[in-house]
Amino acid sequence: MAKITAKTKVKAAKPKTKPGKTAKTQTASAKSEPPKAMVTVYIMGKAHKVPADATIMGAIEYAGYQIKRGAGCREGFCGACATVYRLPGDYKIYTGMACMTLVQDGMWLSQLPAIPSQKPVYDLDKLEPNVAVFQKLYPEVFRCVACNTCTKACPQDLEVMDYIQAAKQGNIEKVMDLSFDCLSCGLCAIRCPAEIVHFNVGILARRLYGKYLRKNSDHLDKMLKNVKSKKYDAAYKEMMKMKKDELKKKYYARDSE
């Protein structure tokens, strides 16, 4: 389990209007509010003034770009919006998700529209859940030099290096657990000196775990048998014939676990 910390902590925005103002309906009014504090960011090198409390994605759109590549879920799940940036007076290169990272004054940023990555084709039914799988499908995993760059690059604060190490040891459960929240954003992969595609290793491990290493659920199997033997057929037919009123009565009288 990842220990989650706040990478980019920010102060809460000051109220823009006095609280107590009555809104008739709740609308996406944010866009029409005149923004107060502005900062300058360099989007692919070009300076733009954007609201100080914008996310990188919000800033790019505010500046007038119509994003095609580089936005998907917009909520930190899909990994489409990987972004690299630098800050003034700082030699470091930073990574983040555009939909989840706030702008800072002087930020020089660029989205990565796509990240080249290898994914071998395999038949899950024919794989065995052990270290040989990684040796065969992702041999580059064994080139890891334990530099920890991937972990530092991960916007999810995952222990990326540790899951690659676990893959080397064939500890599939550990790879599954540590990579669970991975977005496949690829920021680890472009930073890795060993050219590993971490996220695909994680997906493989999770699938292997789910299929081969999970504990089986007896009640699920029992239910499947029941359904196959048409056990619920009569009850379905009876309810499907019922009028709305009858159904309503039955519904409101039902017990709850």
Next chain:
Amino acid sequence: MYPDYMHDSLKKVDETRQKRLELERSGKNVFPPMTAEEREDVLNKFHPDYKPESRRQVHIGPNKGELLTTEVADILESHSRIESKLFDLTTPDYETDILIVGAGGAGCAAAIIARQNGAQSIISTKLRMGDANSMMSQGGMQAAVTEKDSPTIHYLDALGGGHFDNKPDLVRALTEDGPEVVKWLEDLGVVWDKNPDGSMYVLHGGGTSRKRMHSCRDYTGAIIMRTLMDEVRNHPDDIKVLEFMPTVELIMDDKGRCAGGILYNMETEEYFTVKAKAVIIATGGYGRLHIRGFDTTNHYGATGDGLVIAYRAGAKLMYMDSVQYHPTGSVFPEQIAGFLITEKIRGAGGQPINKFGELFVWPREPRDVESASFIRECLERKNGIQTPSGRWGVWLDSPLIEIIQGDGYMNKNFPAMYRQFIRYNIDITKEPMLVYPSLHYQNGGVEINDHCETNVKGLYVAGEASGGVHGRNRLMGNSVLDYNVFGRRAGKFAAGYAKSAPIGKLSLEHITAYENELKKAKIKTDRVAPVLLPLYTSDEVKKRQLTAHYEGTLR
């Protein structure tokens, strides 16, 4: 970090927590559930759908004369992106058995099952594969698997949630296929949350009478979606994925059968033709139309495109007068306004609380009822909290959860949620979240039967784009199940149909006819649909975008 002026109210929430905790632990309902009459009353007065301006008559097409959600009627009464006479359909750019439109959960499940049934497919998708609402579900998937539960109890819950308007055959398919979907996904490698003995770890959701919510921490959708995507990618010879190439019209044949689609490369602005024996629309929902101006939980490409192209081809829509607002969208901080706070937070014991620290509604009412009562609490009773940008919200008391479920529970079960807030210095294990309904789900869609067939031969629809499964209100967990059940069914039945489906001469006649209908109905508009992507440019920039004529691809 919450602004100072909210601190009094936060203190009240703290003060009442112990009493509410005892209530929760007593095993009784923490607030009396509403009666049927009370539900109706709060819906009528406060649900956005019930406002007169939220619906209008549609003047053309298969649902002509019906009242539809205003924004939906607008995209239906709009022009095509193409001029049909410019297309030479005699030499299609691609040919395949099935054209699948949309690479979300329904589309990918359909492709996998179609392949197992001997059909090859092309998936046309707008963004990347998996950039979809399916990637984002956190809460989970319903399916009856425990000894206390049964598919028929699930059936009754789903009907009640949908106000008994659901199509019975679809609800039966949904609930009866449920256990099999759990197993199918598990065998594909989905890592479900489990109890130590291997039994499925299940929770309640709004409107469930049994615990049947299956999850993968709070990355349920991401785990399922990435598993399906990986499986799709394992069959490159049979499933071809075309990314950033949305389908913008269907192609018909001269016998009125659906026979392919026109794809638009959003980057090069080229159009391509695909000839197919069957088409499955799996384009998902329409949150990015920002209906009634609401913030949305949906992904960037959720603009209701499938409705438009199916409608032009003559497919009938069902329940397109009903919109689902998720009760708990976040409203603070502003950067994450509209983001979904999964219903599982309430399933695990989180309570909605007003500014005085009081409960005002049973936490597990069906979504529309819960949403309407939040709106009532804020707008009528004025017991909400207003944010600096003018949004209203009520508290969702998440710190209760760790007290009920034990330390570390949030970090283990809601890591995504925790992350979203800690970035803004709000630790949701210690402070509540501020929430208000957010535009979430397209309840209706293209009418289908339990084979995912529409009234147009050769046209199948699955997932959020379809209508009838959930009546006028979907319960949490039923749409992840929906896209799996009906994605699989669409794949199977379309593959069966494609085996022997004849294709006549390809045609775009229906587009010309639709344009004529617009003209006849005297609809003058410059609206163009499918919408494809929303526009979020600032007004400042728009004022300067003054190109008078577009030349080539430079715009």
